Amino acid sequence: MSAELPVSAPARLRSLLAGTADNALKIVHRGPHAVYVALPSADNRCVGVLGSAATAVPCGLRLATPTVGPLTGERAEVRAGVLHVDGVALPVRRVVDATVPAMPRVLDGGDPLRGIDATVAGELTALRLDPQHLDRVLGHGGGLTPLGDDVICGWLAQHRSLGVATPWADDVVRIARTRTTTLSATLLECAFHGEVIPEFAAWVAAHETDEPARAAELASVGHSSGAGLLYGARAALLHLSRKAAA
Structure with a gap:
């Protein structure tokens, strides 16, 4: 045995x-x-x-x-x-339970980079994220989970927390299997299904007064993975708030 x-x-x-x-x-x-x-x-x-x-x-x-x-x-x-x-x-x-919770606070259209380390913020800015072409950052960055992939994971998971479909972005998960690392492609598939790390779930579930502390905890995960997730989620919120205002 x-x-x-x-x-x-x-x-x-x-x-x-x-x-x-x-x-x-x-x-x-x-x-x-x-x-x-x-x-x-x-x-x-x-x-x-x-x-x-x-x-x-x-x-x-x-x-x-x-x-x-x-x-x-x-x-x-x-x-x-x-x-x-x-x-x-x-x-x-x-x-x-790895499911992303529903977000209890109103859409936040603020700066997605706030509170993120300046060096990582520079790397995130250099990605030049385009909401309509997420595939352009797929696989960009080093490590087991490239920074661009972390951003996409945050983007997808944030939409799932709000119950918003992402038909223009879901093909990224399909092409990831040949464009990035095995672990990163797997985590993108998890985000597609609304599955996240506990720190991301805690940030999404946080009320306004707790958000800064939960954001700091998320941003501290890994070398830059948590910051990428946070940036992607906040970028999604900014995109959705702009669409709602249009």
């Missing part, structure tokens, strides 16, 4: 794994706090195994320990709908 580490996960991820045929999987990233493996599909999707010190991305299985412990990411496979890493089974024992 193999060793077992119970995990928690969003319901959609649990269902995705349950429907995945037995297969050996490719490791796409490994570190002390997270291991990511690619799923056997043409959609360029992956699933993470996350210590509690890692960002709780909606495509991740969450451990109760800060690190991934003995899971070095040498090998991975799916067996009977359960992910195994280095011979350790990771069954989903608890479902967590």
Whole structure:
């Protein structure tokens, strides 16, 4: 009998794994706090195994320990709908909610860059975000999740929180599988379905007096990922407020 580490996960991820045929999987990233493996599909999707010190991305299985412990990411496979890493089974024992909440405050058409670190703000400005052509920033920036992709995730998730369809932007998710990293393409697909990290959900749910603190917490996630999410969400609010005023 193999060793077992119970995990928690969003319901959609649990269902995705349950429907995945037995297969050996490719490791796409490994570190002390997270291991990511690619799923056997043409959609360029992956699933993470996350210590509690890692960002709780909606495509991740969450451990109760800060690190991934003995899971070095040498090998991975799916067996009977359960992910195994280095011979350790990771069954989903608890479902967590990764759904973006409805925003309780009025549309905010203010500066999307407010409170964001000046260096990151310069990188965001250089992207020259165009609401009608989000694909132009797809894959722009370095890292596992390029900054342009973080912005698009924030944009899509903000629209989902308001129940606003994005027919002009949804094709970005489809083309991402060949235009960006595996993790980033997966997170874009999650944002399309309205699934977000806890810091983003907390910012969306915050009332006006709490918004600055929740915004600072979101902007501090990762090197620039949280700032990109915040900027994308605020840019969406600005775009929608301008449309409402027109």
